[in-house]
Amino acid sequence: MAISAADVKKLRDATGAGPLECKKALEDTGGDFGRAEKLLKEKGLAAVEKRSGRATNEGKIFVRVDPESGLGGAAVLVELASETDFVARNPEFLELGARLAALILEKGHTEPVEELSSQVTELATKIRENMSLKRLKVIKAAANEYLSSYIHGDGAIGVVVKLAAGDAGAFAHEEVRALAFNLALHIAAFNPMALDRDGIGKEYIAEQEGIFLKQMEGDEKMLAMREAKPEQFEKILQGKVNKHLQEICLLQQHYVKDEKLTVEKVLADTGRKAGSELRIADYAYFKVGE
Numbered sequence: 001m002a003i004s005a006a007d008v009k010k011l012r013d014a015t016g017a018g019p020l021e022c023k024k025a026l027e028d029t030g031g032d033f034g035r036a037e038k039l040l041k042e043k044g045l046a047a048v049e050k051r052s053g054r055a056t057n058e059g060k061i062f063v064r065v066d067p068e069s070g071l072g073g074a075a076v077l078v079e080l081a082s083e084t085d086f087v088a089r090n091p092e093f094l095e096l097g098a099r100l101a102a103l104i105l106e107k108g109h110t111e112p113v114e115e116l117s118s119q120v121t122e123l124a125t126k127i128r129e130n131m132s133l134k135r136l137k138v139i140k141a142a143a144n145e146y147l148s149s150y151i152h153g154d155g156a157i158g159v160v161v162k163l164a165a166g167d168a169g170a171f172a173h174e175e176v177r178a179l180a181f182n183l184a185l186h187i188a189a190f191n192p193m194a195l196d197r198d199g200i201g202k203e204y205i206a207e208q209e210g211i212f213l214k215q216m217e218g219d220e221k222m223l224a225m226r227e228a229k230p231e232q233f234e235k236i237l238q239g240k241v242n243k244h245l246q247e248i249c250l251l252q253q254h255y256v257k258d259e260k261l262t263v264e265k266v267l268a269d270t271g272r273k274a275g276s277e278l279r280i281a282d283y284a285y286f287k288v289g290e
Helices: 005-015 019-028 033-051 091-107 114-127 168-172 174-190 202-217 220-228 230-248 263-274
Strands: 058-066 074-082 131-140 145-152 157-165 258-262 278-287
Touching: 005 019, 005 033, 019 033, 058 091, 058 145, 058 157, 074 091, 074 145, 074 157, 074 278, 091 114, 091 131, 114 131, 131 157, 131 278, 145 174, 157 168, 157 174, 168 174, 174 263, 174 278, 202 220, 202 230, 220 230, 258 263, 263 278
Parallel strands: none
Antiparallel strands: 058 074, 074 131, 145 157, 157 278
């Protein structure tokens, strides 16, 4: 039977397959559009299965905050991974990421369940490139907590920050809302290991202390000091450890908008102006490929 160009186009729009593949599928199924579509999808799924072992180190980070006011509600970070940056810029890929983020909050998902992964597989079948819902994180906020987010580098990095106040009225202040956004920007720039020293494992601190000790032992002046003034030597060693912890702990880091101030100091100053104590209740940082 004759296969019209209109039929081929219709099948292409539905499956994303090439024109010759669509024409052959229609010929093989006697012009049955439904069977032809199924045939192409099966072939596409098989192609994706063959690619399943290929690395998905590209992709995008998607963020959604509901409600948009940022007060209460929830926020989600999603990493949708692909093989190539070309696919990560595909409009259908971008639409899928946004749709998944919305669905996660709507349905209350906290992990990549079948309802989500099946949609990823469907697009991977159509595009014929391996992709995956790599990870997601949901952060929920109470009535006195405010959620803000930041996306950097066209989706390369995504951050969500949850700011808590003793009085929810503090979030009516533009300066407080701006601080929440700038904290998300700060985290994207500096990627702190933890909120404060309490969040750093004792093993890590001991490891860093050992590294600094080895460095100091390689300096003859430091060795002489250890012999003559062991207390001074120990003070310098602990100073190095503390300086490193200040660099990796969010509250002690120099604020991205004013490096003369620490994040902790900016929080306190802004809270005083707003008439309420402010604290960072939670945050999450996603980077593509990590």
